[in-house]
């Protein structure tokens with residue numbers, strides 16, 4: 496790393512908690528059920544995470560289930576309020592998750608238009624890019640069907656295609672590649688590399704070490720809400736694998 500690199504995201508001692516109300520499902524009788532329902536539990540999902548991301552980096556985020564990766568992405572995107580610490584970003588990060596909202600009773604075609612507008616494109620830009628979005632998704636023959644008729648993989652492909660049709664200075668991709676087939680995955684990985692080359696910063700949350708190795712220049716490992724390791728993909732993945 497040199498002094499000339501431009502920071503795009505600074506995560507400074509980030510703490511995120513979730514407050515949850517116990518359902519009482521584990522309670523054995525009515526009395527304990529009532530007392531359990533009153534209880535509020537606090538989950539410390541992130542416990543003081545700090546790092547700086549730079550222009551042109553593609554950062555893989557790895558860690559075991561429930562370690563805090565999605566929480567970190569949501570906090571960087573500004574969707575999750577920290578209890579302590581802060582996130583500073585040079586422009587508004589776009590979070591692309593498997594749960595990103597498209598409207599299931601509208602056709603694929605309408606969702607491409609709505610999705611494009613939601614990403615800040617003008618109607619003319621949406622029209623201009625419509626064909627390349629549909630082409631990238633590889634599901635042209637389903638575009639006139641409502642999205643509820645799509646498989647989860649098809650919906651994810653369309654969502655990803657809409658999101659990456661515009662350039663993002665900071666793009667957060669949360670497991671969106673896991674659902675596609677090999678051809679789509681390779682195309683998507685190439686698109687992520689292109690975005691990075693256009694001086695963007697890309698974060699990729701994935702359980703696929705292969706995808707991470709193919710696309711990332713740096714890897715951060717989140718473990719029980721803390722930053723366990725941050726560095727070269729080969730080194731971090733090697734240590735991570737030893738822990739599983």
Ligand SMILES: Nc1ncnc2c1ncn2[C@@H]1O[C@H](COP(=O)(O)OP(=O)(O)OP(=O)(O)O)[C@@H](O)[C@H]1O
Nearest residue numbers: 513515538540558559560561562563564565566567
């Ligand atoms: N909305 C929520 N309400 C309460 N607790 C939550 C919520 N979302 C996440 N958590 C908890 O916060 C912790 C971190 O979850 P998070 O989803 O960030 O992990 P993750 O590393 O993305 O997991 P995975 O690899 O399984 O997707 C977990 O203990 C989880 O149970």
